[in-house]
Amino acid sequence: MPVPKSEFDRLPPCDFYTPAELLEADQMYTVYEIARLLQGLEPEAELEAETEDILLDWAIPWIMTNADDLVVAEPRSDEEPGYYGLKEE
Structure with missing residues (x-):
């Protein structure tokens, strides 16, 4: 259910990193590593599943x-996820 904006002390802009x-x-990343990086964590940071x-x-x-700024690589094995990286200019 929606809540009034007045219930929050601070409302910063919703600003996300660009891929660059x-x-x-020169690196390729899994979606799990990108998820960590978006939160300011190291790509290999240990997290609970939840x-x-x-x-x-x-x-x-x-x-x-x-997606227009990214390239994708197929998993190297069935046990591995795909990888994403910066598209070269």
Whole structure:
């Protein structure tokens, strides 16, 4: 249910990183690593499964929104996720 804005002390702008600000040009990242980076964490940070699920809710739309600036690599094995990286100019 919606709540009034007046219930919040602070309402900063909803500003997300651009792919170039978030990702290293010579690296490829899993969606899990991107989720961590979007929260200011290290890509290999240990998280509880429930926390990781919440972070994925932010990362998946970010990837879709920024798809024009990204490249994707197929998993190297069936046990591995796909990878995303910056598209070269």
